[in-house]
Structure formats: structure tokens, C-alpha cells
Amino acid sequence: MTNLMSTRRRHGLRLLFALVLSMPLLALAAEPLPSWNDGPSKKSIIEFVQTVTDQSGKDFVKPEDRIAVFDNDGTLWSEQPMYFELLFALEEVKRTAPQHPEWKTTQPFKAVLENDHQALAATGMDGILKIFGATHTGMTTDAFDDYAKTWLSQAKHPKTGKPYTEMIFQPMLEMLDYLRSQDFKTYIVSGGDTAFMRAFAEKVYGIPPEQVIGTTFVTAFQFKDGKASIVRTPKLAHNDDGPGKPESIDAVIGRRPILAFGNSDGDLQMLQWTAAGPGKRFMGLVHHTDAKREWAYDRQSQIGRLDKALDEAKTRGWTIVDMASEWRQIYPFDAPAPEQVQ
Amino acid sequence: MTNLMSTRRRHGLRLLFALVLSMPLLALAAEPLPSWNDGPSKKSIIEFVQTVTDQSGKDFVKPEDRIAVFDNDGTLWSEQPMYFELLFALEEVKRTAPQHPEWKTTQPFKAVLENDHQALAATGMDGILKIFGATHTGMTTDAFDDYAKTWLSQAKHPKTGKPYTEMIFQPMLEMLDYLRSQDFKTYIVSGGDTAFMRAFAEKVYGIPPEQVIGTTFVTAFQFKDGKASIVRTPKLAHNDDGPGKPESIDAVIGRRPILAFGNSDGDLQMLQWTAAGPGKRFMGLVHHTDAKREWAYDRQSQIGRLDKALDEAKTRGWTIVDMASEWRQIYPFDAPAPEQVQ
Structure with missing residues (x-):
């Protein structure tokens, strides 16, 4: 029969063959964020990226100026029941306590050893700095890198039993990949210790050390x-929270981002700084609304309080990701939820 | 006659044609540093680059780890009769003095206004910081960028009459280009104010703001x-000189360079830090030996003193560039010297 195939039919088959061959590429272009339901956030992300990468449009941004900054705790990975790095510090205080008998009677260490959260909270920023001083400093940068990597490879989250480096948000990983495929440079700008975040950021997020700011x-x-x-000495050089975020962006990157993503009031100034630039801008917040698959918290939370930034985002029309309805899947190890029809 | 051309001859012509076509590439590979005479420094640079980029060799370095750091003053551009940024600061003190009548009687400003170099030197680091505070801070980062760019576009060097941004070293520009063509990431790590250097580094050296550390x-x-x-406030955050250089490299880049280039004792620790890593390393010093085309100075100089670093470079076999004999051309506006036969 092949010999008798009409020219038209052969053309039709060739066209079909060409279509099939080009499908993976088309599929990639049509569906860059598979774990995101077709909601307002996915739409706003894709529209923004298409707008600033459209060479013929008035809002085109040159590749070198496509700077995207992301908070880490609560934005790229979970942050409950408390910041994972703080869990690391508290565990290490307990583990090394036998070498520090004086900690039994000295705050904030006494509170940590007695699991006295109220007394610990009462020591405030000074207490936190002492705990970080005791666990994060007094060693070489190489030694700290080994130390953090060892802990990260062994520690398990108290609720999920998973390594912390698996409690990362699948939809945000896809967003990082999508942005990089469009020649964005993706940065972390977060309150965590820069060296702690560098110990996993490249492997887990594909973000190299020089793009980690903390x-x-x-x-x-x-x-x-x-x-x-x-x-590493215990003297704080820079606290990368709140106003510290635009300050470090200016000091380290020296360019203003065109896209910023956070999840708490500690990200507000970074979003304001990003929004204040000329041309198209994208400001996003992850809103933790999913008590079942992750955690639900905002205005009243001790960790990751989202209050003023939520109000400002609403007033100014920034993107607010409703985790419960917009994310089909939270963690890479989760099975995705069935696609929701809007 | 073409019809009668033998097959052999046709093959020969094709080969010639192929050779001619591939010549620009071969020429590029054979001569990456045209302003460098065929001396020990050029040889050591090219050998190092070929070694770490040879995928089949034991000293191969992955592209993401090809970090190269360069001091600026005296390494990428001249620094005499004093650091160009200090000339900027002193000129600005004089220009804005009418708005500060108190400067007539207050050090270090009095010394600047009276051209009293001895009195100025006597005010030391404290004096310098006051001068930088008065000329470099108390304005927004955007305003400082405009201010520095305006000065750089108008100011002329007292000896050559050229804009400062033209007093850059042609051989070093070629080295930066050569390294980038081999997938190195080139950074400035220098004592100048980061924001001042960013005002010209991208245009002049092809080094983007996020790769300028100061x-x-x-x-x-x-x-x-x-x-x-x-x-910008007048409080110093980081002094990027001496030990401050490896410290900022670690803080900002988070990877250890495999190549470092300086010209003074203020670069010694950066070179030591680079040398202390595993595998092949390149440490280089520009030795200012050319009183005729640039300046000649080393162990006794106030600006850019090269003493301890010169001894250590000799002991450890680091590359010492003899500017007078190894550079055919100093500045882009110079005519190159005739090629020297070694």
C-alpha cells in the first residue's frame, strides 16, 4: 500500500511526524510550572516573564538585568515549627553541652537544655546571637561548611521525618528552573547564615555560592x-532581614532585582525596593494557607509573620500565592494532587 | 585548465581553503595576549590556562570554579601620583569647600585645601575616612553612581591629561578577555569603594557590578x-585591603579563586589564600618597573608599596610581571613598542 500512498497523505504524515518531534519543546513552552494550578499566580508569573523577555516589546529587559531574588525560609523551603537553621543550632547546643558545663546555669543555653521555649524567647536577639555564636563560629569557614553539610545529611524534620533538604517547595523549584531557562540570574536573599545556606543551595536549588546572600x-x-x-568570629557583620535585604542586594549585586519573592514581613523592604525600580516588576508572596499538606499561618505567627506585607501586597496588587489552592504539590516527595479546574 | 586539474591538486586546494578558513581561530588560540612580549609571564599565564581547561588532564577545573580575582589600583589601571579615587575625593573637597566654611580650620580638610600633603598624611586612616565620609556618603546609592560617573567623564589625569578610565592597562584587558573566553569568571577585589568602581568597571573592563568587590x-x-x-552613611562596613580581601572573597563569592593578580603588599593575603587551595593555582604581581611609560616603584612607595609580597612571590615562584620588559604597550591609547625578541 505504501507505494500507492498519495502525495497529500505523505505530506500529512510528514507534518504529523514533525509535530511529534517538536512536541517536547512545545510542551515545555506551554507548561513551564506543572505543579502550579492554573490560577492567578501562575498566570501572573508567566505573563511577567513573557513580557520582559519579548525582544520586540517596550518592557524588554536585557538578560544581564534579569535579577530575581528569593527569600529562603518559608519561600523556598518550610520554616515550621521554627527556622530549620535554628533547629540545627539548638540540636548542636544539646549535643555539645557536655563540653560546656557552664551552660547548665547560663542563659540562653539553660533554656535550650531545659526545652524552656518561653525563657528562650525572653532572651531575644541577644540570646539567638549567643546560640549562633556558640554553634556557628569559632571555626574556619571550611570546617563550618563540612559541619553544616554533615548535619544536613543526617538530621530529620520532627514532623515529616524527612531530611530538611527535601522539605523544599516543588512549585518554587519549577519557578527557579523556568526563570533560569529565560536567562534570569536567581539569587537567595534570606535571613539565614550565608555559609549555612551555601552548604545546600547549589545541590538543592541549583543556586551557586556567589548567588547566596544572607x-x-x-x-x-x-x-x-x-x-x-x-x-568565623561571633561578631555579627550583617543581619539580612527586613531593611538588611535591600541593603545587601545593593552591596553584593549592585543591580536592582526585577523580581522578588518572599513570604513574611521580613521581606517587605526587599519587595518595596524591587517595586521602586522603573519598568515591569514582579513582587510575590507565598501565603501559607495549607494546614493539611504544610502549615497555615500569617498575621499572628512567631515564625514567618505575614501581616504588613500582606496588606501592602493587597493594596499594590502584588502576587499572593494561595498555597492551598494554587500548588498541586508541595514537596518533591509528595504525590501531586489531581489538577484543579478553575 | 580547471577541467584538467588533477584530483590530487583539487584536494590540495581544498585543504588550503580549509586552512585559510580556520586561520582566525588558530591565530586567536596561538596569540591571546598580543600586548605581552614573549616572556616568562605570558608563558606562565597561557600554560596555566591551558592546563586547567584541558578536560583530559588531571588539573582540569570545572568552568564554575574558574574564579579569577584582580586588584584594581596598580593592577588594572595606574595608581600614581595617588589612588585615582583619592584624587576624586580631594578634588571634591576643594570644589564643595565654599559650602563648608568650617573646613578652613578643621583637619583633614584644612590640609586638603592648603595642599599640605604632610599634614594630610599625618591625619592617617582617620583623616582618609573623614574625607571619604564627606565626599562619598550622605547621599543615595543612585545619586552616588551619577556623581562618580559625572566626575569620571570629566576629570583628567594631572600627568597624562587623559581621562582616568583610559589609564587602564592594555595587557590586563587582554588577559581579562582571554580568561573570559576560557569560561573564567573575572572579579575585581580591591581597596576602592565598591560603588565607585562599579561606576566604570562594566564599561571599561567588562566586569559587571556583581563581580566588583571593594x-x-x-x-x-x-x-x-x-x-x-x-x-550611604559614613560608617565603614568593610575595608577591602590586606586580610580584608580574602575575607570579602569568602563572604561574597564563597569559592576560592584559582587565579589572583595584584601589585602590592595589600594583595598579599589574597594571593596567599588563592595559593592555599588544592590543584593548580596562579598568583601574579604587576611590578611597576617602567618609569618612562608609566611609573617605577616598589619597596619604598607610599602608594602601592610592594615589598613583602615581592619577597614571598620570589620565594614561592609566583609570576612577577616586569612591566618594562614584558608589556609592549601600557595604555590602549599608547602606540605599541616594537616586538622584543627574547
Whole structure:
């Protein structure tokens, strides 16, 4: 029969063949965020990216200016029952307590060892800095990197029993990939210790060390017996929270982002700074509304309070991601929910 | 005659044609540093780059780890009779003095206005910080960028009469290009104010703002009447000199460079830090030996003193560029010297 196939039919088959061959590419272009339901957030992300990458449009942004910044805790991974890095610090205080008998009677360590959350909270920022000083400093930067990686490879989340590095948001991973496929440079700008985040950011998010910006401690270069090292001291150099975020963006990147994503009032100034630039801008908030699959919290939360930033986002029309209805899947290890029809 | 051409001859012509077509590429590969004479420095640079980019070799370095750091003053551009940024600051003190009558009787400003170099030097680091505070801070980051760009576009060097941004080293520009063509990421790590260097680094060196690391002042994010800005304050945040260089490399890049280039004792720790990593490393010093075409200075110089670093470079076999004999051309506006035969 093949010999008798009409020219028209052969053309038809060729066309079909060409279509099938090009499908993966088309599918990629048509569906860049598969774990996002077809809701307002997915629409606003894709519209923004298409607008600023359209070379013929008036809102075109050159690739080198496509700077996208993301908060980490609560935006790229979970942050409950408390920041994972704080869990690390508290666990390490307990583990190393036998070498520090004085901690039994000294705050904030006494509170940690006695699981006295109220007394711990009462020590405030000063207490937190002492805990971070005891667990995050007094060692070389190389040693800290090993130390953080070892903990991350062994520790399990108290609720899910999963490694912390698996409690990352599948929809946000897809967004990072999508942005990078469109020549965006993706940065983390977050309250965590820069060195702690660098210990997993490249492997987990595909974000290299030089694109991780966080809280830093003063370091001291040492050259002894022909050996060079950099030692971490307990003196805070920069607190990368609230106004500290646009300040570090300016200091480290030196360009204003065109896209910023956060989830709490600590991200408000970063969003304001991003919004204040010329041309098209994207400001987004992850709203934790899913008590079943993750956690639900906002205005009253101790960790990740979202109050003023939520109001400002509503007033100014920023994108607010309703986690419960807009994310088909939370973690990579979850089975995705059936697609919701809007 | 063409019809009678033998097959062999036709093959020969095709081969010739192929050779001619591929010549620009071959030429590029054979001669990446045209302003460098065939001396030990050019040889060591090319050997290093070929070694770490040879995928089949044991010293291969992945592209993302090809971090190259360069001091600016005295390494990428001249620094005599004093750092160009200091000339900017002193000129600005004089220009704005009418608005500050108190400067006539207050140090270090009095010394600047009276051209009293000795009195100025006597005010030390404290004096310098006051001068930088008065000329570099108290304005938004956007305003400072405009201000620095305006000065750079108008100011002329007292000796050459050229704009400062033309007093850059042609051989180093070629080295930056060569490294980038081999997938190196080129950074500036220098004592100048980060924001001042960013005002010209991209245009002049092809180094984008996020790859410029320098001295920083504390900034303050402000959000007033719906407008966001970042204000520069006179408080020093980081002095990017000496040990401050490896410290900022670790804080900002988070990877150890495999190549570092400086020209003074202020670069020693950066070179030591680079040298202390595993695998092949390249450490280089520009030695200012050319009183005729640039300046000749090293161990006794106030600006750009090269003493301890010169000794350590000799002991450890680092590359020391003899500017007078190894650079055919200093500035882009110079005519190149005739090629020297070694």
C-alpha cells in the first residue's frame, strides 16, 4: 500500500511526524510550572516573564538585568515549627553541652537544655546571637561548611521525618528552573547564615555560592606556619532581614532585582525596593494557607509573620500565592494532587 | 585548465581553503595576549590556562570554579601620583569647600585645601575616612553612581591629561578577555569603594557590578512617602585591603579563586589564600618597573608599596610581571613598542 500512498497523505504524515518531534519543546513552552494550578499566580508569573523577555516589546529587559531574588525560609523551603537553621543550632547546643558545663546555669543555653521555649524567647536577639555564636563560629569557614553539610545529611524534620533538604517547595523549584531557562540570574536573599545556606543551595536549588546572600559574621584571615585559613568570629557583620535585604542586594549585586519573592514581613523592604525600580516588576508572596499538606499561618505567627506585607501586597496588587489552592504539590516527595479546574 | 586539474591538486586546494578558513581561530588560540612580549609571564599565564581547561588532564577545573580575582589600583589601571579615587575625593573637597566654611580650620580638610600633603598624611586612616565620609556618603546609592560617573567623564589625569578610565592597562584587558573566553569568571577585589568602581568597571573592563568587590560603607534602606531608597552613611562596613580581601572573597563569592593578580603588599593575603587551595593555582604581581611609560616603584612607595609580597612571590615562584620588559604597550591609547625578541 505504501507505494500507492498519495502525495497529500505523505505530506500529512510528514507534518504529523514533525509535530511529534517538536512536541517536547512545545510542551515545555506551554507548561513551564506543572505543579502550579492554573490560577492567578501562575498566570501572573508567566505573563511577567513573557513580557520582559519579548525582544520586540517596550518592557524588554536585557538578560544581564534579569535579577530575581528569593527569600529562603518559608519561600523556598518550610520554616515550621521554627527556622530549620535554628533547629540545627539548638540540636548542636544539646549535643555539645557536655563540653560546656557552664551552660547548665547560663542563659540562653539553660533554656535550650531545659526545652524552656518561653525563657528562650525572653532572651531575644541577644540570646539567638549567643546560640549562633556558640554553634556557628569559632571555626574556619571550611570546617563550618563540612559541619553544616554533615548535619544536613543526617538530621530529620520532627514532623515529616524527612531530611530538611527535601522539605523544599516543588512549585518554587519549577519557578527557579523556568526563570533560569529565560536567562534570569536567581539569587537567595534570606535571613539565614550565608555559609549555612551555601552548604545546600547549589545541590538543592541549583543556586551557586556567589548567588547566596544572607546574614554574615565577621571573619578573620589567618596565615600561620605557611597555612591560610578564614576563621568565623561571633561578631555579627550583617543581619539580612527586613531593611538588611535591600541593603545587601545593593552591596553584593549592585543591580536592582526585577523580581522578588518572599513570604513574611521580613521581606517587605526587599519587595518595596524591587517595586521602586522603573519598568515591569514582579513582587510575590507565598501565603501559607495549607494546614493539611504544610502549615497555615500569617498575621499572628512567631515564625514567618505575614501581616504588613500582606496588606501592602493587597493594596499594590502584588502576587499572593494561595498555597492551598494554587500548588498541586508541595514537596518533591509528595504525590501531586489531581489538577484543579478553575 | 580547471577541467584538467588533477584530483590530487583539487584536494590540495581544498585543504588550503580549509586552512585559510580556520586561520582566525588558530591565530586567536596561538596569540591571546598580543600586548605581552614573549616572556616568562605570558608563558606562565597561557600554560596555566591551558592546563586547567584541558578536560583530559588531571588539573582540569570545572568552568564554575574558574574564579579569577584582580586588584584594581596598580593592577588594572595606574595608581600614581595617588589612588585615582583619592584624587576624586580631594578634588571634591576643594570644589564643595565654599559650602563648608568650617573646613578652613578643621583637619583633614584644612590640609586638603592648603595642599599640605604632610599634614594630610599625618591625619592617617582617620583623616582618609573623614574625607571619604564627606565626599562619598550622605547621599543615595543612585545619586552616588551619577556623581562618580559625572566626575569620571570629566576629570583628567594631572600627568597624562587623559581621562582616568583610559589609564587602564592594555595587557590586563587582554588577559581579562582571554580568561573570559576560557569560561573564567573575572572579579575585581580591591581597596576602592565598591560603588565607585562599579561606576566604570562594566564599561571599561567588562566586569559587571556583581563581580566588583571593594570597600563598603554601611547603608540604610529608607521608605518615605511611598519612595524607596538606599542611603550611604559614613560608617565603614568593610575595608577591602590586606586580610580584608580574602575575607570579602569568602563572604561574597564563597569559592576560592584559582587565579589572583595584584601589585602590592595589600594583595598579599589574597594571593596567599588563592595559593592555599588544592590543584593548580596562579598568583601574579604587576611590578611597576617602567618609569618612562608609566611609573617605577616598589619597596619604598607610599602608594602601592610592594615589598613583602615581592619577597614571598620570589620565594614561592609566583609570576612577577616586569612591566618594562614584558608589556609592549601600557595604555590602549599608547602606540605599541616594537616586538622584543627574547
